[in-house]
Amino acid sequence: MSVKTMTAAVNEAIDQEMARDERVFVAGEDVRVGGPFGTEAGLHAKYGDKRIVNTAISELALTGIGVGAAAVGLRPIIEIMIMDFVTVAMDQIVNQMAKMKYMLGGQATLPIVVTTHAGVDSSSAAQHSGSLEAWFCHVPGLKVLMPSNAYDAKGLLTAAIRDDNPVIFISNKRCLQTSCEVPDEPFALPLGVAEVKREGRDLTIVATGRLVIDALDVAETLAGQGISVEVIDPRTLSPLDMDTILASVRKTSRAIVAHEAVRTCGIGAEIAARISDEAFDYLDAPVKRVGAPFTPVPFAPLLEDRYLPGKAQILDAVREIGLTT
Amino acid sequence: MSVKTMTAAVNEAIDQEMARDERVFVAGEDVRVGGPFGTEAGLHAKYGDKRIVNTAISELALTGIGVGAAAVGLRPIIEIMIMDFVTVAMDQIVNQMAKMKYMLGGQATLPIVVTTHAGVDSSSAAQHSGSLEAWFCHVPGLKVLMPSNAYDAKGLLTAAIRDDNPVIFISNKRCLQTSCEVPDEPFALPLGVAEVKREGRDLTIVATGRLVIDALDVAETLAGQGISVEVIDPRTLSPLDMDTILASVRKTSRAIVAHEAVRTCGIGAEIAARISDEAFDYLDAPVKRVGAPFTPVPFAPLLEDRYLPGKAQILDAVREIGLTT
Amino acid sequence: MEITNEHMVRMLTQMLRIREFDERAARLMEQARVKGSVHLYCGEEAIGVGVCESLRADDYITSTHRGHGHLIAKGGDPKRMYAELFAKASGYNGGKGGSMHLAALDLGIIGANGIVAAGAPIALGVAFASQYQDNDRVTVCFFGDGATNEGAFHEAVNMAAILKAPVIFVCENNGYGEWSPTATQTSVADIADRAAAYGIPGVVIDGMDLAAVYEAAGEAVARARSGGGPSLLECKTYRFYDHVGRDFGVLQRDPEEIAYWRARDPILLWRNRLEELGVLSSTDADALHASVVGEMEAAIAWADAQPDPHPDALFTDVYTEPAA
Amino acid sequence: MEITNEHMVRMLTQMLRIREFDERAARLMEQARVKGSVHLYCGEEAIGVGVCESLRADDYITSTHRGHGHLIAKGGDPKRMYAELFAKASGYNGGKGGSMHLAALDLGIIGANGIVAAGAPIALGVAFASQYQDNDRVTVCFFGDGATNEGAFHEAVNMAAILKAPVIFVCENNGYGEWSPTATQTSVADIADRAAAYGIPGVVIDGMDLAAVYEAAGEAVARARSGGGPSLLECKTYRFYDHVGRDFGVLQRDPEEIAYWRARDPILLWRNRLEELGVLSSTDADALHASVVGEMEAAIAWADAQPDPHPDALFTDVYTEPAA
Numbered sequence A, B: 001m002s003v004k005t006m007t008a009a010v011n012e013a014i015d016q017e018m019a020r021d022e023r024v025f026v027a028g029e030d031v032r033v034g035g036p037f038g039t040e041a042g043l044h045a046k047y048g049d050k051r052i053v054n055t056a057i058s059e060l061a062l063t064g065i066g067v068g069a070a071a072v073g074l075r076p077i078i079e080i081m082i083m084d085f086v087t088v089a090m091d092q093i094v095n096q097m098a099k100m101k102y103m104l105g106g107q108a109t110l111p112i113v114v115t116t117h118a119g120v121d122s123s124s125a126a127q128h129s130g131s132l133e134a135w136f137c138h139v140p141g142l143k144v145l146m147p148s149n150a151y152d153a154k155g156l157l158t159a160a161i162r163d164d165n166p167v168i169f170i171s172n173k174r175c176l177q178t179s180c181e182v183p184d185e186p187f188a189l190p191l192g193v194a195e196v197k198r199e200g201r202d203l204t205i206v207a208t209g210r211l212v213i214d215a216l217d218v219a220e221t222l223a224g225q226g227i228s229v230e231v232i233d234p235r236t237l238s239p240l241d242m243d244t245i246l247a248s249v250r251k252t253s254r255a256i257v258a259h260e261a262v263r264t265c266g267i268g269a270e271i272a273a274r275i276s277d278e279a280f281d282y283l284d285a286p287v288k289r290v291g292a293p294f295t296p297v298p299f300a301p302l303l304e305d306r307y308l309p310g311k312a313q314i315l316d317a318v319r320e321i322g323l324t325t
Numbered sequence C, D: 001m002e003i004t005n006e007h008m009v010r011m012l013t014q015m016l017r018i019r020e021f022d023e024r025a026a027r028l029m030e031q032a033r034v035k036g037s038v039h040l041y042c043g044e045e046a047i048g049v050g051v052c053e054s055l056r057a058d059d060y061i062t063s064t065h066r067g068h069g070h071l072i073a074k075g076g077d078p079k080r081m082y083a084e085l086f087a088k089a090s091g092y093n094g095g096k097g098g099s100m101h102l103a104a105l106d107l108g109i110i111g112a113n114g115i116v117a118a119g120a121p122i123a124l125g126v127a128f129a130s131q132y133q134d135n136d137r138v139t140v141c142f143f144g145d146g147a148t149n150e151g152a153f154h155e156a157v158n159m160a161a162i163l164k165a166p167v168i169f170v171c172e173n174n175g176y177g178e179w180s181p182t183a184t185q186t187s188v189a190d191i192a193d194r195a196a197a198y199g200i201p202g203v204v205i206d207g208m209d210l211a212a213v214y215e216a217a218g219e220a221v222a223r224a225r226s227g228g229g230p231s232l233l234e235c236k237t238y239r240f241y242d243h244v245g246r247d248f249g250v251l252q253r254d255p256e257e258i259a260y261w262r263a264r265d266p267i268l269l270w271r272n273r274l275e276e277l278g279v280l281s282s283t284d285a286d287a288l289h290a291s292v293v294g295e296m297e298a299a300i301a302w303a304d305a306q307p308d309p310h311p312d313a314l315f316t317d318v319y320t321e322p323a324a
Ligand SMILES: Cc1ncc(C[n+]2csc(CCOP(=O)(O)OP(=O)(O)O)c2C)c(N)n1
Pocket: B029, B057, B059, B081, B085, B088, C065, C066, C114, C115, C116, C143, C144, C145, C146, C147, C148, C172, C174, C176, C177, C178, C239, C243
């Protein structure tokens, strides 16, 4: 165990899985120098051009490298630098990678991890700040992960690399520099299993990525007011671990779902719709959603601050359901 | 007034708006011969190469024609033949068209209509049967339309062409050959306004595209059993007319949301989440969602039949909320 | 290049099999016994056969929406192909793919594709894997003229050139993309010229001349296999029928144009050549043709009698479950 | 080509303005007074200036993430540009865009772009509109060497060639895409060779030589304006600083390489030339330089004093509301 940033944890997971399995390689833009966030730092020196494949600025082709190579037995990690850039790789992700096994009647096995970095990050503006996980959760054939801390990041990414399915692994940028104790040895967390990050009785907050940190903050604040909040991090957004979420809501009778992505049609809509349906008889208040407003991401720090959902917005939601005044 | 198919109604809307406004043009693949569904039939003969622009198989470039031309004063209609092909045009739609006005601080006005054809259609299989409207409803800056009949199609498309914003106009393929009375003169329906397709007291079904037809069938069936169903077609999926939907649910106390797209993270999740939240005190039963299962679209007609949500699935949902046994 | 008599006959047989397969597929579609879109390879047989005859069994191909010919040329079994068109459980894809997604991974056929040009990035990936695994397999990427206007094509060829990946890009320039003539879509007369944008060899080939295709493909394959990197082969050919099926009636093509190309039917040309060379008598050729027809009729009968997929097949193959 | 003395001096001034703008932008970013990523144009000034001096005021350009130079060259006001970098309400984009989205539609500057190569399809659309509107405006599309490996570039150039759209594709080949050398990304030594894939003229130009750029751009612009269609100009240049800002320390570049290109600083070369030609004395040149420095300092002071956007600006400009 040692304290690691999420960046370091991601790096370590890739490194250890590459060491463990010859078939694992990384392809992406500027991965040779470690990638824009340092998640591949040092790996080129260790694994060389063969396994750290520095590609042209060609997201469609580089994703295709993953699809083709996986179809014939390799285990690619495909890095799409910034999540907004998936827009130029969607065909390979959605029409090929996600559907190939099914279209081929099961002939193909596609153990691919697509890693990317999502969300707002010091005024990167409208084309470098997107959180598009909901798109991928709408696509059968893909698994979608979004860890909120270094420990989960290492465990989930390790599991993703070992998984035989295409997995989209999303680092929320504002989590990358956070750190916690992380085992030094390789370890895998199960995919599709949510974690209760804090137990509570009065309210369930289901949060993803950076909003988990905000939700834990809120829980701490509310504890001071005698309100006991349970915080759940789904970690895997597709498939969703609704059992854990529903068990919690059946206990607390109240739920808020919070993420950084635009609220409308975000993953929070799916979670809220399912809670509202499947825990209908248990709910004492409507399920509230916290997410970004329906605007592109502005550049100005002042506007970006206002744009970003966080503690204040969660507290507003708590107020709306009548837990505070 | 005369009876027209939805295909003919779309064609007429484009034709009349082109006649009315010199700035309107169509760019797309094989639009010269009328497009794959005939929505541009006859237009090339009338407007020639200048205004019916038959492009290469280059969806990204052809969408860019729309963005660039709109930025300097034209009013493009961009046809993406089949909705699955938007995957190769997403950057121009999502990062450019949708965000440009905002990123530029309001300098740009982008009156673009992207037309496309969505959904399952006689064994077109996994790459030609997609319903991806939820993706676009998650993107601020876009409006998203999906008519369910010829009348609405003409009125909405006319309004879309006259609107000063980027609009995604989606024809559900299984609606194209349905017909109804449609005015011969140009007319525009307001965007963002849902329509109550049938009034009822006991249950609200919010349905889109082809599922509106199925919902009306169900309503008829249930009327025979003394159950009165209100059917609402949002028509505009972004922005959603929640007022009409909520007014209905507050009256009926029960709601089902139905669409052809994959249920998970479909637009139904957003609608159900909002109903569950905003009509919380009025609901006598959980809001149920009908949508495609979490699988790619299979080729085999037998499997495709089972895949497609329709009357049977809506009736199941009616049963689940206890209105029938 | 020396081709044995036997090989010449086998190549004729392969072309005939493709032709007869697709003529029947067309009719079955017209009769609504086959659902979905069937894109016919008729007229283009010399390309699939000439190229695949240059490959080893363990080499790979990626194909297109117009893929039946590629499959047969690479060893695909018409029985299982028809079964797939009939959406039967014993079709190559278990009935879940249909014509546009036909694949046989065990034959190195990575699959047809419903997205124009999407096979190019995938072929790049397969070829990359061969370098990575240090085997000497090559990958052929088939695609149409229209596909060369998609970004995917460009990105894949560039990366293949940089990596010197063992992939051969084979363009089947049949003069049209759907109902649009190539000249209205593609800014160069010879798509082979696009090779210059990647610093790789680009060759124009008469795609109706089996020997020419076979020879050019052989060179490109040898280059790729020996580490010389990718090539672009442009095979000039013609789509005898409409974009989908035989005649949609959407596009009026010049009858003279059709007649010109029909006279250059690759099967006719090759058969004449074999007869001229004395490899095959006209009677032998007729008998061969008849036997191919018989094979296809039998394949259809077999396929037709196959069971439907289980209705629950809808839910399988979405994910790979961990081995128990 | 004859260039008047006055014009020569104006071009020097423009290059100096770009250089001094960006040197300061870099420092402001280092001081965290400017947020977000600032990609410096230092070293590439002769391209923006040489090209834009060939344009009319009503012509259009599309730009890139490395776009400050293009904006100034096309008439952008440094005051409003700094105001945008400072995220002020009077910035070109009202503070909502920042460096990567700077635009001034009234000056024909369609905008910088945060997505590599995305300007190419947009430039195609703008040029298409000029044909449609039957005016004789041309559009210049600036982009980097790395951008030529994106599918968007390929699709746009092909369609532009087919339509004979009045667009000039100007590649600024600065030897790198982020931290990757061009040779590891791009499969041809001369990107101008890619023009052959579209049947359009492709020219290699010394991008450090203002006169060379100006002359080549003039020809391409004249061709486009008179209906001759698109061209591809590859300007060989060098990124004096790192990908973002001045020095990230990620990439070790060969000091000799840097020295070689620094000696070919386009401003130095042009200033020397003007001095040699007697157009400008060294004292005059120093004075000019000093006045440009003064302009930039004043622009920063002005920009810094501008008001912030109203917090509700977050919610405006998402949609165009119908006129009341
Ligand atoms: C991305 C994408 N765009 C459009 C289509 C529709 N489409 C299917 S085949 C085809 C024409 C392809 O032309 P070409 O590449 O020349 O192949 P051919 O059919 O002539 O063999 C088109 C436009 C598609 N399937 N995918």
